[in-house]
Amino acid sequence: MAIDTLPIAKQTPAERTQVVHDGLRARHLSENIFKGLGLAAIILALGFVALLFTDIIRKGLPAFTQENMHLSVNFDPAIVKVDPVPIRNGFASEAEYQAASLKWQRSVALLNWNKVVEASLRAAAPAGYEIDTKDLLTIAETDARHEIRERFVANPTLLGQTVDIDVLASASAVNWIKGNIDRSLQDSQQQLSPEARSLIDTFVENGVISRGFAWSILTNVDSRAAPASAGLAGAFFGSLYMMIIVILLAVPIGVASAIYLEEFAPKSKVTDFIEVNINNLAAVPSIVFGLLGAAVFINYMHLPISAPLVGGLVLTLMTLPTIIIATRGALLGVSPALRQAALGMGASKTQMVFHHVLPVTFPSILTATIIGVAHALGETAPLLLIGMKAFVASVPATPMDQATALPVQIYLWQGNEDRNFFEPRTAAAIMVLLAFMIVLNGIAVYLRSRLEKRA
Amino acid sequence: MKTALLVSAAVIALAMTSTGAFAQSRDTIQVSGSSTVLPFASIVAEEFGSAFPEFKTPVVGSGGTGAGLKQFCEGVGDNTIDIANASRPIKDSEREVCTTNGVTDIREVQFGFDGIVFASAATGPDFALTPVMVYKALAAQVMVDGKLVDNPYKTWKEIDASLPDMPIVLAIPASNHGTREVFQEKVVAAGAEEAGLPEGLSDEDKAKALTTFRQDGVTEIAGDYTETLARLKSDPNTVGVFGLSFYDENKDTLKVATVDGIVPTNESVAAGEYPVSRPLYFYVKGQHIGIVPGIEEYVQFFLSDAMIGEGSTLEAAGLIPQPADKTAEVLAAFEAGAK
Numbered sequence: 001m002a003i004d005t006l007p008i009a010k011q012t013p014a015e016r017t018q019v020v021h022d023g024l025r026a027r028h029l030s031e032n033i034f035k036g037l038g039l040a041a042i043i044l045a046l047g048f049v050a051l052l053f054t055d056i057i058r059k060g061l062p063a064f065t066q067e068n069m070h071l072s073v074n075f076d077p078a079i080v081k082v083d084p085v086p087i088r089n090g091f092a093s094e095a096e097y098q099a100a101s102l103k104w105q106r107s108v109a110l111l112n113w114n115k116v117v118e119a120s121l122r123a124a125a126p127a128g129y130e131i132d133t134k135d136l137l138t139i140a141e142t143d144a145r146h147e148i149r150e151r152f153v154a155n156p157t158l159l160g161q162t163v164d165i166d167v168l169a170s171a172s173a174v175n176w177i178k179g180n181i182d183r184s185l186q187d188s189q190q191q192l193s194p195e196a197r198s199l200i201d202t203f204v205e206n207g208v209i210s211r212g213f214a215w216s217i218l219t220n221v222d223s224r225a226a227p228a229s230a231g232l233a234g235a236f237f238g239s240l241y242m243m244i245i246v247i248l249l250a251v252p253i254g255v256a257s258a259i260y261l262e263e264f265a266p267k268s269k270v271t272d273f274i275e276v277n278i279n280n281l282a283a284v285p286s287i288v289f290g291l292l293g294a295a296v297f298i299n300y301m302h303l304p305i306s307a308p309l310v311g312g313l314v315l316t317l318m319t320l321p322t323i324i325i326a327t328r329g330a331l332l333g334v335s336p337a338l339r340q341a342a343l344g345m346g347a348s349k350t351q352m353v354f355h356h357v358l359p360v361t362f363p364s365i366l367t368a369t370i371i372g373v374a375h376a377l378g379e380t381a382p383l384l385l386i387g388m389k390a391f392v393a394s395v396p397a398t399p400m401d402q403a404t405a406l407p408v409q410i411y412l413w414q415g416n417e418d419r420n421f422f423e424p425r426t427a428a429a430i431m432v433l434l435a436f437m438i439v440l441n442g443i444a445v446y447l448r449s450r451l452e453k454r455a
Numbered sequence: 456m457k458t459a460l461l462v463s464a465a466v467i468a469l470a471m472t473s474t475g476a477f478a479q480s481r482d483t484i485q486v487s488g489s490s491t492v493l494p495f496a497s498i499v500a501e502e503f504g505s506a507f508p509e510f511k512t513p514v515v516g517s518g519g520t521g522a523g524l525k526q527f528c529e530g531v532g533d534n535t536i537d538i539a540n541a542s543r544p545i546k547d548s549e550r551e552v553c554t555t556n557g558v559t560d561i562r563e564v565q566f567g568f569d570g571i572v573f574a575s576a577a578t579g580p581d582f583a584l585t586p587v588m589v590y591k592a593l594a595a596q597v598m599v600d601g602k603l604v605d606n607p608y609k610t611w612k613e614i615d616a617s618l619p620d621m622p623i624v625l626a627i628p629a630s631n632h633g634t635r636e637v638f639q640e641k642v643v644a645a646g647a648e649e650a651g652l653p654e655g656l657s658d659e660d661k662a663k664a665l666t667t668f669r670q671d672g673v674t675e676i677a678g679d680y681t682e683t684l685a686r687l688k689s690d691p692n693t694v695g696v697f698g699l700s701f702y703d704e705n706k707d708t709l710k711v712a713t714v715d716g717i718v719p720t721n722e723s724v725a726a727g728e729y730p731v732s733r734p735l736y737f738y739v740k741g742q743h744i745g746i747v748p749g750i751e752e753y754v755q756f757f758l759s760d761a762m763i764g765e766g767s768t769l770e771a772a773g774l775i776p777q778p779a780d781k782t783a784e785v786l787a788a789f790e791a792g793a794k
Contacts, residue, residue, distance in 0.1 A: 109506040224501065303534075392512075
């Protein structure tokens with residue numbers, strides 16, 4: 001018979017100590033095992049996060065630099081054959097002038113500006129370097145001709161002059177310079193011809209091509225014709241408009257519903273039913289909200305396709321339950337003493353709620369809002385169904401204009417054909433999205449700590 | 456707090472009353488459809504935006520030819536698209552849906568060609584395929600000794616001694632892609648004809664034999680070509696179906712297979728030597744011309760020599776130009792109006 005099963009009276013004091021020690025050891029052991037498992041779980045979770053972040057940053061950082069080409073562009077009258085620019089004084093009415101001006105711009109747009117680009121590239125290349133026109137043009141990004149044209153439209157007196165203009169190197173050239181493509185592959189597997197590749201290397205050596213910070217990724221809109229100039233500006237504004245709509249709609253509606261349900265609504269079968277449904281709504285997969293949005297907002301209400309307004313409304317529906325549930329939780333947590341004291345001092349129920357209870361819950365409501373908005377910011381699935389998965393090459397001026405959103409832009413870039421170039425770009429876009437979210441969460445933490453101090 | 460409340464109230468009111476308020480005319484051309492045409496259409500849209508300062512840059516979506524034509528045929532009005540990109544001609548059934556929904560003026564525009572290629576990992580062995588080999592690799596049932604039996608082939612070498620000794624793993628486009636239609640017609644049907652099907656098969660059984668693929672080793676990809684590429688990277692034995700232009704951009708990781716001994720290149724497709732090629736189209740909703748500004752100009756610009764001719768912008772992006780006569784004919788038909 002083991003010692004610890006003996007009746008206590010029959011144990012000697014030494015034996016009793018022994019039993020206590022054994023028990024303690026077992027308890028300490030289980031406590032240590034639990035602590036160890038907890039620590040291991042945290043290390044594992046952090047490890048995954050660290051792995052994800054390092055992978056994205058490692059892939060994405062190179063995309064934050066761009067290769068600029070410094071070209072001396074000569075607006076040779078033999079190539080740039082245009083009529084003189086119309087002058088306002090020469091026309092009877094403003095409308096006629098506008099029409100003539102538009103016609104002039106059209107004629108400038110239809111010129112073959114690639115010839116100007118070609119001449120500038122040849123001027124920059126070592127004297128007598130032999131390369132096909134087609135191969136030569138693969139070095140500069142295709143928007144170089146627009147860049148040069150716009151300079152000319154803005155200042156037509158440049159005709160016949162030579163100006164220094166910076167253009168972007170093409171995506172294929174960037175792949176070659178940054179080593180996104182294996183440099184040891186044979187010619188047939190390369191994107192560029194051998195002549196173009198060796199000319200690019202020469203340009204890098206003699207400083208015609210230099211590396212700079214890629215502001216274009218933040219300031220430009222998406223581009224397929226000129227991938228090296230593709231940026232996130234359009235998607236950023238699309239996301240921004242949607243977030244503003246979500247905050248303006250979801251917060252007041254959500255907080256108001258929560259206050260009504262928690263403080264004013266009579267407890268009945270109906271309110272129970274509503275409560276259950278709000279909880280269910282919070283668990284509905286986001287894609288369902290997308291289907292709903294397409295059916296109601298676009299097909300029934302005839303709101304524009306691909307517009308941040310519709311996206312914002314869909315995301316509002318998605319965020320509402322989160323905010324309602326969090327606000328109700330916060331209201332429930334307010335001590336009854338506070339309520340009774342307010343009522344006891346003669347405050348009405350409305351005064352009690354708005355003057356005393358609600359201010360105490362601000363920090364929690366704020367946190368819930370920011371978490372809800374951050375969640376909405378990263379949401380992609382419902383947006384695909386309301387036409388936001390489109391190629392949009394402009395910054396939306398209003399929430400009614402077509403736009404795309406940051407997570408959708410990531411999805412679109414992930415699907416781009418030029419894998420070598422867009423893999424880093426995609427990672428860079430993820431970094432921008434994450435930075436946006438970290439800023440949002442930072443604001444939440446800051447406001448929360450300020451409000452908590454005040455409360 | 457007060458201002459915030461007022462602003463939110465205003466926004467709510469705006470959202471609630473928006474039903475009628477935003478039904479005004481759209482001023483951006485809306486395009487959707489084939490993911491093969493997407494890169495070409497996006498480039499034209501961008502160039503159009505910069506060449507025509509008075510029009511907004513068209514918005515180009517994707518999701519496959521079938522999905523695009525479905526959206527196109529939903530009806531006439533601001534919340535329906537103006538142009539559907541397609542990598543196959545519109546089907547009669549789709550035309551019927553269009554007509555039912557009031558889309559009666561459909562103008563077909565053919566603007567060039569694209570080749571469909573089989574490609575495998577660049578590090579793997581070469582493939583020289585014929586339609587019949589591909590058919591034998593993917594059909595659920597094939598003819599062996601005059602009888603239709605469950606597909607017995609496990610490796611390419613078992614199909615033909617000239618092929619590498621590799622397990623059969625194929626990634627083909629799913630039926631939402633126009634590419635599938637061409638694949639079905641030019642590869643599967645052609646292959647089945649050569650391999651032979653049993654005598655006296657009813658039309659229904661024949662169609663079934665042509666469209667039923669084995670479950671092991673054949674994956675239908677509903678997403679973009681990048682998904683096919685990802686599959687190929689995770690399993691280097693995969694042979695995937697891609698557009699020629701996609702392969703051109705990813706030559707460093709992909710190796711292209713010959714079909715009937717012909718290497719797919721822009722030249723061999725344009726000359727009609729390479730067997731698996733197809734014309735590319737877009738469909739314009741005639742009823743939107745004059746309502747959404749710029750549609751006519753967009754089509755004219757798309758069909759201009761600078762966009763789709765020899766040495767043009769789209770040729771550099773991988774489009775195979777069609778003869779200039781054909782383009783002129785298509786443009787004339789478009790401008791003449793509905794057929």
